[in-house]
Amino acid sequence: MRKYDAVVIGAGNGGLVAAIRLLQGGAKVLLVEKHNLPGGFATSFRRGRFEFEASLHELNDFGTADNAGDVRVLFDELGVTDKIDWMEIPEAYRVICTAEGLDATMPFGVEAYIDKMESYVPGSRESVTKFFDLAEEVRLAQAYSSSVNGKTDSKVMMKEYGNFVRAGSYSVNEVLDVLKMPQKARDILGAYWCYLGANLSDMSFVHYASMVNRYMKRGASMPKMRSHEISLALVDRILELGGDVLMNTEAVKILTDESDGGVAGVVLDDGTEIETRHVVANCAPHVVYGRMMDNVPEDVVKATNTRKFAGRGFTMFLGLDKTADELGIENHNYFIYDTSDTAKQYALMRTIRDNSAQATVCLNRAYPECSPEGTCMMYFTTLYMADDWGRLKPSDYFRAKDYVANKMIDRFEKDTGAKIRGSIEEISVATPVTYARYCGHPEGVIYGYESQYWDGLMPRLLMMGEDYKVRGLRFAGGYSMRLSGYSSAYFSGDISGRQTVGDIKKEG
Amino acid sequence: MSFVFKKQVLGLLDLIRFKKLVPNRRERFKNGSDSPLPKTYKVNEAAKIIHPGFRKAVLTEIRDETADTKTFFFRTDKPFVFKAGQYATLGCKVGDSEVSRPYAIVGTASDALDGKLGFTVKKTGFFSGYLFDEAKVGDEFTVGDPSGEFYYEPVKDAGKVVAIAGGSGIAPFYTLACAIADGTEKLDLTILYGARTSADFALKKELDALAAIGKIKVVYVTSDEKKAGFEHGFIGRDLITKYADGDFTVMMCGPDAMYAFLDKELAALNIPLRRIKKEPNCVGTRDVAEKEYKLTVHIGFDTYEVPAKSTETLLVAMERAGLKVPSKCRAGGCGFCHSRLVSGEYSIAGADKRRLADLKFGYIHPCCSYPDSDMELVVPKAK
Ligand SMILES: Cc1cc2nc3c(=O)[nH]c(=O)nc-3n(C[C@H](O)[C@H](O)[C@H](O)COP(=O)(O)OP(=O)(O)OC[C@H]3O[C@@H](n4cnc5c(N)ncnc54)[C@H](O)[C@@H]3O)c2cc1C
Numbered sequence: 078m079r080k081y082d083a084v085v086i087g088a089g090n091g092g093l094v095a096a097i098r099l100l101q102g103g104a105k106v107l108l109v110e111k112h113n114l115p116g117g118f119a120t121s122f123r124r125g126r127f128e129f130e131a132s133l134h135e136l137n138d139f140g141t142a143d144n145a146g147d148v149r150v151l152f153d154e155l156g157v158t159d160k161i162d163w164m165e166i167p168e169a170y171r172v173i174c175t176a177e178g179l180d181a182t183m184p185f186g187v188e189a190y191i192d193k194m195e196s197y198v199p200g201s202r203e204s205v206t207k208f209f210d211l212a213e214e215v216r217l218a219q220a221y222s223s224s225v226n227g228k229t230d231s232k233v234m235m236k237e238y239g240n241f242v243r244a245g246s247y248s249v250n251e252v253l254d255v256l257k258m259p260q261k262a263r264d265i266l267g268a269y270w271c272y273l274g275a276n277l278s279d280m281s282f283v284h285y286a287s288m289v290n291r292y293m294k295r296g297a298s299m300p301k302m303r304s305h306e307i308s309l310a311l312v313d314r315i316l317e318l319g320g321d322v323l324m325n326t327e328a329v330k331i332l333t334d335e336s337d338g339g340v341a342g343v344v345l346d347d348g349t350e351i352e353t354r355h356v357v358a359n360c361a362p363h364v365v366y367g368r369m370m371d372n373v374p375e376d377v378v379k380a381t382n383t384r385k386f387a388g389r390g391f392t393m394f395l396g397l398d399k400t401a402d403e404l405g406i407e408n409h410n411y412f413i414y415d416t417s418d419t420a421k422q423y424a425l426m427r428t429i430r431d432n433s434a435q436a437t438v439c440l441n442r443a444y445p446e447c448s449p450e451g452t453c454m455m456y457f458t459t460l461y462m463a464d465d466w467g468r469l470k471p472s473d474y475f476r477a478k479d480y481v482a483n484k485m486i487d488r489f490e491k492d493t494g495a496k497i498r499g500s501i502e503e504i505s506v507a508t509p510v511t512y513a514r515y516c517g518h519p520e521g522v523i524y525g526y527e528s529q530y531w532d533g534l535m536p537r538l539l540m541m542g543e544d545y546k547v548r549g550l551r552f553a554g555g556y557s558m559r560l561s562g563y564s565s566a567y568f569s570g571d572i573s574g575r576q577t578v579g580d581i582k583k584e585g
Numbered sequence: 586m587s588f589v590f591k592k593q594v595l596g597l598l599d600l601i602r603f604k605k606l607v608p609n610r611r612e613r614f615k616n617g618s619d620s621p622l623p624k625t626y627k628v629n630e631a632a633k634i635i636h637p638g639f640r641k642a643v644l645t646e647i648r649d650e651t652a653d654t655k656t657f658f659f660r661t662d663k664p665f666v667f668k669a670g671q672y673a674t675l676g677c678k679v680g681d682s683e684v685s686r687p688y689a690i691v692g693t694a695s696d697a698l699d700g701k702l703g704f705t706v707k708k709t710g711f712f713s714g715y716l717f718d719e720a721k722v723g724d725e726f727t728v729g730d731p732s733g734e735f736y737y738e739p740v741k742d743a744g745k746v747v748a749i750a751g752g753s754g755i756a757p758f759y760t761l762a763c764a765i766a767d768g769t770e771k772l773d774l775t776i777l778y779g780a781r782t783s784a785d786f787a788l789k790k791e792l793d794a795l796a797a798i799g800k801i802k803v804v805y806v807t808s809d810e811k812k813a814g815f816e817h818g819f820i821g822r823d824l825i826t827k828y829a830d831g832d833f834t835v836m837m838c839g840p841d842a843m844y845a846f847l848d849k850e851l852a853a854l855n856i857p858l859r860r861i862k863k864e865p866n867c868v869g870t871r872d873v874a875e876k877e878y879k880l881t882v883h884i885g886f887d888t889y890e891v892p893a894k895s896t897e898t899l900l901v902a903m904e905r906a907g908l909k910v911p912s913k914c915r916a917g918g919c920g921f922c923h924s925r926l927v928s929g930e931y932s933i934a935g936a937d938k939r940r941l942a943d944l945k946f947g948y949i950h951p952c953c954s955y956p957d958s959d960m961e962l963v964v965p966k967a968k
């Protein structure tokens with residue numbers, strides 16, 4: 078039987094980084110991926126003369142060489158930064174909320190953001206400044222927590238990070254109430270909520286603030302050859318470090334050791350058994366515990382049943398045969414909502430009929446050369462907060478796809494004044510069904526477990542130790558301790574990879 | 586920090602709440618349901634109908650169409666849905682090789698929900714030859730997912746489609762006509778159908794029956810015979826403008842020579858790319874001096890050394906050697922055969938359809954690449 082120190086299941090963002098960390102720690106590693114490409118959602122695809130980005134709107138917390146964000150620091154350590162051609166995203170976002178008549182375009186940079194907000198909402202400066210002060214304290218507190226591996230000293234926390242601790246248990250809305258932020262400023266500031274996928278009454282303040290802060294402090298970046306470039310660069314590094322990588326190879330079972338219930342091996346889809354005592358799973362605990370393991374402890378079943386799936390993805394990709402200027406597409410990144418009341422919006426996003434929110438990108442506004450001269454390309458994403466796509470009759474599937482695609486185009490044209498309908502050269506649509514098949518996630522979820530206040534970033538980080546229930550089994554990716562999103566998935570791979578190196582060393 | 590954040594009048598209460606984050610989550614977990622975790626989910630089950638994957642197919646009927654064309658009908662045990670115009674791969678073991686080829690799906694939406702589908706195949710090469718000469722009712726094959734983008738897109742395409750078919754290129758349009766007839770698709774379809782003589786039109790009887798109900802018009806065009814009721818010559822701008830005006834989408838399916846001619850004709854008509862769809866053909870052999878190279882292939886944990894001819898694609902070399910490797914479109918576009926190049930020189934047939942980062946990091950599509958030296962590849966196993 079073949080033997081490895083560790084097997085990484087899934088070559089998504091989390092799995093790829095975990096594999097590099099393991100190899101850097103001296104482990105012998107096998108990475109298996111059921112798809113024929115690495116990256117999971119971090120990939121690209123070609124249609125005609127266009128190469129579409131499959132998921133990445135922008136990578137936050139990357140920054141520049143002299144204002145490096147945590148992701149760049151991580152990529153430097155992994156040895157991949159220079160394998161990738163980066164470019165910077167010009168502005169943060171434009172948010173449109175029809176019910177409130179809101180239309181605001183926001184820049185990167187904390188100062189610039191606060192100034193712009195003041196121009197839209199006179200009198201907002203104080204509360205918005207406080208928001209960023211708090212957010213910065215969140216960042217520092219998290220850095221401290223990471224530096225001591227989660228074993229924080231409560232005296233240090235109280236003394237240095239008192240505001241963080243006092244704000245740490247509240248939702249975004251509860252904190253913004255205290256800051257007395259004017260409603261319109263809250264509406265503008267809240268635009269990013271759909272990136273995390275929980276409404277702002279449910280979402281923990283710490284999680285949201287930490288994300289907004291990362292965006293504003295360091296701007297955002299993008300690999301020129303789409304996220305496929307990052308994924309292939311990470312694989313390249315794994316191969317350099319001597320890792321084994323198998324594509325088109327699904328792990329179907331995790332074998333356990335009778336003595337302690339811990340990991341003993343992995344069975345691949347062709348029946349091959351791999352001996353190992355360590356697995357980093359880049360897939361949902363629901364899948365691992367529900368299908369891949371026998372004798373799952375009862376407390377694990379109960380905990381897993383408790384968790385709530387985050388949004389199910391839908392994306393429309395358009396290749397247009399005119400330039401963004403010609404079509405009147407002014408911005409790089411749009412959030413278009415019916416209402417800035419996020420709980421109401423969230424409720425509307427349950428059904429195919431009612432959901433018409435969208436987060437839309439025109440990549441040419443960041444990188445004009447991303448498509449042939451005289452063309453541009455766009456992708457429109459939304460989330461479904463329930464499983465309407467699973468209730469459709471199969472024979473209605475294509476009609477439903479077209480229905481949503483048309484609705485997205487109409488909405489974009491109406492709310493922005495751009496004219497795109499007559500210039501579509503290529504179209505491709507991915508639904509929750511597509512995502513369910515592509516990465517195998519339950520219900521076509523693209524954001525892991527929802528960032529509910531009780532299961533948000535803080536409690537997950539604080540409970541990292543006790544969430545490790547099965548000896549040798551750790552998780553990376555959107556379902557794990559850092560929650561979803563590119564940077565979070567990379568960080569979770571970093572954490573689980575390094576922890577597994579520690580586990581291996583301890584075993585000697 | 587310039588200010589002190591407090592939600593409760595006493596900041597202490599905020600602190601206590603923070604301290605409760607962990608016990609709260611612990612409590613929730615403890616009170617969770619102990620019913621077994623689901624094995625599957627609604628959306629994932631729907632995915633199995635939309636993407637049924639590779640599955641067993643039993644040959645149920647063979648119908649003669651013309652001297653060199655037959656339609657093969659299959660039964661599978663899984664319902665599926667597809668868009669008229671899509672293809673699926675059909676494969677089986679021929680001699681020592683695992684072989685498969687993409688063919689346009691022939692059939693209706695309701696056939697598909699019963700797990701049934703057909704392929705109209707023209708006898709041309711290795712696998713079609715096998716189908717013609719060897720396959721018999723009751724034989725087992727493998728069929729793959731409905732694939733490809735050669736279908737009507739109501740969101741962007743014109744309400745009128747001019748379909749140009751050469752030979753067995755009629756198959757996707759016959760299926761599209763069926764979909765119009767049963768209400769699955771809504772468009773006006775004019776098919777310009779070219780063949781050598783009036784005896785070479787597969788599916789003519791069926792097409793004429795469909796045309797009788799309106800919305801569908803079929804124009805038969807013979808190149809080698811003049812006959813009443815048939816247009817004569819090649820399908821070009823004259824015939825297109827004779828049968829279509831205003832805004833229309835052109836869909837074409839036929840041999841490469843037909844595409845080369847039509848590309849110029851459509852350019853002369855100023856038809857923009859967004860109004861043109863072309864189903865790419867499988868890559869064939871290339872016309873160079875025949876040489877034999879050594880191809881080293883890593884699949885899973887195994888390594889093989891196989892011969893590769895300069896005239897054939899790397900995919901064919903591997904299949905000839907009996908290796909089970911992935912393929913779908915065999916035209917360079919779907920990426921299913923995506924493999925890592927370790928070393929060697931190669932040439933690509935036609936336009937390079939790889940992703941940019943594939944070029945940068947050395948990945949190739951063996952289905953459309955010919956060897957120009959000894960080569961070494963890492964190929965994912967076929968599923
Ligand atoms: C349309 C869209 C837009 C998005 N936009 C952004 C954005 O702008 N910014 C951002 O930060 N985030 C964005 N996200 C979210 C982000 O892509 C994800 O959170 C992140 O990629 C999750 O990474 P992951 O590590 O969980 O891996 P995943 O991408 O979930 O990959 C898991 C991998 O494991 C494989 N696998 C699963 N089971 C097995 C098995 N048994 N054996 C072998 N392999 C297996 C799967 O095939 C897959 O490749 C977006 C997502 C989508 C879909």
Ligand code: FES
Pocket residue numbers: 911912913914915916917918919920921922923950951952953
């Ligand atoms: S089989 Fe489609 S690209 Fe090779």
